[in-house]
Every structure is written in structure tokens, then in C-alpha cells.
Amino acid sequence: MRLRGPAILLPADVDTDLIIAGRYLRTRDPSTWVAHAFEDLDPTLAGRLAGTVLVAGPNFGCGSSREQAARALRDAGVVAVVAPSFARIFFRNAVNLGLPVAEAVLDCSEGEMVELDLAAGLVRAGTRPPVACRPLSQRMQAILEAGGLVELLRRGA
Amino acid sequence: MATLSERILDAPAGTCVDRKVDRAFVHDGTGVLTLGTFREIGRDLAYPDRISVLFDHLAPANTSVTADLQADLRRFAREHGLSFSDVGEGICHQLMGEGHVLPGELVIGADSHTCTLGAFGAFATGVGATDMAAIWATGETWLRVPETIRVELVGRLGGMAEPKDLALSYVGRLGMDGATYRALEFVGEGAQTLSIAGRMTCANLAIEAGAKAGLFYADEVTRRYLAGFGHNVSVQHPEEGEYAREMTIDLGGIEPVVALPGRVDTVRPVTEVEGTPVDQVFVGTCTNGRFEDLERLAALLQGKRVRVRTIVVPASRRTLLEAVRTGVAERLLEAGVTIGPPGCGPCLGTHLGVIGEGEVCLSTANRNFTNRMGVGGEVFLGSVATAAATALAGALTSPEGVP
Numbered sequence A: 001m002r003l004r005g006p007a008i009l010l011p012a013d014v015d016t017d018l019i020i021a022g023r024y025l026r027t028r029d030p031s032t033w034v035a036h037a038f039e040d041l042d043p044t045l046a047g048r049l050a051g052t053v054l055v056a057g058p059n060f061g062c063g064s065s066r067e068q069a070a071r072a073l074r075d076a077g078v079v080a081v082v083a084p085s086f087a088r089i090f091f092r093n094a095v096n097l098g099l100p101v102a103e104a105v106l107d108c109s110e111g112e113m114v115e116l117d118l119a120a121g122l123v124r125a126g127t128r129p130p131v132a133c134r135p136l137s138q139r140m141q142a143i144l145e146a147g148g149l150v151e152l153l154r155r156g157a
Numbered sequence B: 001m002a003t004l005s006e007r008i009l010d011a012p013a014g015t016c017v018d019r020k021v022d023r024a025f026v027h028d029g030t031g032v033l034t035l036g037t038f039r040e041i042g043r044d045l046a047y048p049d050r051i052s053v054l055f056d057h058l059a060p061a062n063t064s065v066t067a068d069l070q071a072d073l074r075r076f077a078r079e080h081g082l083s084f085s086d087v088g089e090g091i092c093h094q095l096m097g098e099g100h101v102l103p104g105e106l107v108i109g110a111d112s113h114t115c116t117l118g119a120f121g122a123f124a125t126g127v128g129a130t131d132m133a134a135i136w137a138t139g140e141t142w143l144r145v146p147e148t149i150r151v152e153l154v155g156r157l158g159g160m161a162e163p164k165d166l167a168l169s170y171v172g173r174l175g176m177d178g179a180t181y182r183a184l185e186f187v188g189e190g191a192q193t194l195s196i197a198g199r200m201t202c203a204n205l206a207i208e209a210g211a212k213a214g215l216f217y218a219d220e221v222t223r224r225y226l227a228g229f230g231h232n233v234s235v236q237h238p239e240e241g242e243y244a245r246e247m248t249i250d251l252g253g254i255e256p257v258v259a260l261p262g263r264v265d266t267v268r269p270v271t272e273v274e275g276t277p278v279d280q281v282f283v284g285t286c287t288n289g290r291f292e293d294l295e296r297l298a299a300l301l302q303g304k305r306v307r308v309r310t311i312v313v314p315a316s317r318r319t320l321l322e323a324v325r326t327g328v329a330e331r332l333l334e335a336g337v338t339i340g341p342p343g344c345g346p347c348l349g350t351h352l353g354v355i356g357e358g359e360v361c362l363s364t365a366n367r368n369f370t371n372r373m374g375v376g377g378e379v380f381l382g383s384v385a386t387a388a389a390t391a392l393a394g395a396l397t398s399p400e401g402v403p
């Protein structure tokens, strides 16, 4: 899987309350989560997410298990999330929803073009040398390639 | 020779395994998403008798949208014969801990604080809605067996220190991602001095250090507690295992602490921030809403009156009933406390005690993230005794030395 998009830089320890606040969770309309993504971090972010790669600090997605966080990013059109480490529930949720996540320490500036080659396990920013991502387990690769766990189960896996 | 996680999951750390889930549960928040995803998968429930649905997050419902979403899930639970607990029964982790989780079991909850149930010697961890929907459909999940950090507890808590102070202290030492992908195992004679309530508090915060699970070995205390619910369980004995890291905590050295607003791992002695004015004190949640906590609060408030609004939310109906029967509820009400219905209450900032812009709350919960309890509000986390001393003074106050 090859992916690319301009980088949006995010700090360390971004928790899922920051990705989508508790006050927006109960709704019948999932576009609410897209509209209010990152609102308490930077209210202008939600409108700029489509087509980007989020390049975050360590421990991205810590805190609550709320799947709306990964869902909001996927539905907003985020291409992938790159961080040195992820909180494990968020990481699983992202893969289950078909949102590519890569564990890598990436030197990168805001807006720089980020390219990922998940099969090769490489990610690069601009013209800098590519860096290796921690490999995904075979299981997770299969889920991502299917476009998510629901798809995989519907195919009878 | 293995860690408790390796024994329960029956494989060495680092391997990926598929395992049948003994107990799977959702609450009203994650349950709605789980149900939607389960319907998309389009299969039947694999083991309906292993699934629980417990309403606690917005219970009773706060808006008509919530009410409609809950009505759908309630209907589904009843139609399929799931174990169902409606509004007013209490917080999922507490209710599961009232005799529904046994040592050695694999317990998966669609909530990050599922690690609380490691207090019973079970492997208990949280997942998101899609993983849970897959468990509903297949009865199984896959897990990577975690490496373990061994936390040896020695001595005994002294003075006004509580299991909550221990929990905040270890999160402070490990940091918010110090145990990511790993399990914490609490061992040693100090672990055996903790009550079941105290162990639940301690295991509850494992996720705040990023841990997948926080486990205590089942001992005589566990045996006696579960016997009260009609279960006859055996104790578990630690073996020599391979640990990713080992740390020792002297319980005698634990003092009352708070986590400063914004991060659970910025832990300081209460004395360092003493005098900070607060607008609200909240005692409750899956961390500190048990009877032991309410009883302690009532004892510390007895015959006095709180100086700031103080909200108490019992963790379960059983907790509230016991508080009523023993006079604890009466003492709290006399001290000026407001008691809410059993459940999560203000913990997640969506109803019943949201704080306003610029307001400060001392909460006995486990999270103090930005805006968690209300936009523009700040949350300090602390123990029940710190909550009592703070409620009486109207400002952050160490419980040590309060008459």
C-alpha cells in the first residue's frame, strides 16, 4: 500500500478526548465527529484534514477507547497517521477501521510531502532519506488490506 | 515459569494468539457503536450468554438522542437474552467486579478501564467497538501476549495515604506511555494488604500508564470476596517469570498526591499545591466510587459541612444501598453533599456536574485531560481523603493533619 499527503504536525500524548471530545460522542450523525475533530487542540484543524498525513509525537491516541476518534480521522480523509508510538487501543481501532497507522520516528516539517510504503515498511518526508516503520503483524496487514475488520469478517475470515 | 498474563493467555510474551473470550461487555456509549458495526458484519451472536450490556455513561439519558440510541441497544439486549443492566445499576467495571469476573478468565470490555478487573487475577483489557463487534460475531479475539512490568509492593500504606495515591504515584513514575503494550503485575506482601476495592483502584489506573492490563494474583482476600458472591475459587501463586522491567514501591513512603490538570502523570504531593481554590469536589467513578470510599468520605466529613459544591456518585446500586443501610448516605447529606444516581456521573463531562469555564474540580477519577469535565475547566485528580479535606476547606488541602 503506497500513500502520500502533506504533513500536519501534532504534539506528543494527543489523547482521544482531544481528537473528539466526549460532548460530541452521542449522535446518529457520524459527520459530527469529523466536524469537531481536534476542536480543543486547534479549532481550524478539522477543515484541513482531508488528504493529509498526521505526523504526531509519541503515545498518539492515549486515553479513552472511543472508536469515534479513529473514525473521525478516517472519515475526514486523513491518509495515514505516523507517530513514534501509539496507545494500543487507538492503534487497533485505526487498523480495524482501515485507517493506516505507522510507527516511525520521522523528521518532518509542517506541510512537507510524506510518502508511505506500508508493504516495504518505509516512510519518508520530502527528499529526506526514508525511515523504517515498525512492521505490522500479518494479522494487522490483512485487516488493513481488506479495508477494515468488518470487511474481512464479511468475506468469511 | 511465566508471568500471570502468559499463564492466562497460555503463550509466551510477544506471540499473537486467538482466544475465546470468557466475558465481553459494553456500556451505553461503546455499545451503540458496537451494535451498529455488529449489524454491518451481518452474523449471529456467537455466545450470547457471555455478553453483558451495562448502561452507565449517560444514565439516565441526558437528551432525546441519547434516549433513542439507548432504547435501540436495550431492545437488542433484551431480545437476544444478553445480561443487561439498566440505568441506576452502576458502572460497568464495578458491576462486573461484583461477582462476574473470576481469576484466570479472559475479560474484554469496550472501555479502556476494563483493566480494573485485573484486580481479580483475570486478564482484562479494553478494546474499541469494532473489535467488540467481532467478538459478538465470533466469540474470539486476537491478542499479542504482552511483556510484563513487575511492580513489587512492600510495606503498608500509612497516615492518610490511600490506594489512589499509590496508583497516581506509579503512573507518575512510569509516565503516560511508560507501560504501553505491556501488562503491570502487582506482587509482594504489600499487594496482599490491599482490599479488593483498593486493588480495583490500583488496577484501574494501569491504562493511564498505557498498560494493556494491570493484574493482582488471586489470594485469600480475593477468595473471601468472591465467596460472598457464591464462587469458590483457587488462589494463584506467582512463579519466576521473565519481566521487561521490575520496580519496587514502598507503600510506607506513599503520601497524599494529586495529578495536576492536563496530564495524569504530573503527580505532586498535595502539600505543593495546597491552597489552590476549587469550585467543585467530585467523589465517584470506577476509580473511587466504592462503598469503602463513600464510608471514608462520610467519616472525614462527619459533623462538619463542605464549603464547595461536592458531588458523590456511588459506583453501583449495591454501593448506594450499603451507604443507605449503614447511615453513610445520611452523614454525607448532612455534610452538604449532593448524591447522584449510580453510574459514571460527571467523569466524562457530558452531564450531571459538568464544570464551567475557568472552574477547578478536585476529582477522584482517573482522567484530567483538557476539557474532560467541561470546556475551559481544570481537573486535579486525588484520593478520597484529599477530596474530603479539600471540600471542607474550599481549596486543595492535604488530608494529613486535618483534625
Ligand code: SF4
Pocket (backbone or CB within 6 Å): B056, B057, B091, B092, B093, B111, B113, B285, B286, B287, B343, B344, B347, B348, B365, B366
Ligand atoms: S467512571 Fe469515568 S473512567 Fe470509569 S467507566 Fe465511567 S466514564 Fe469511564
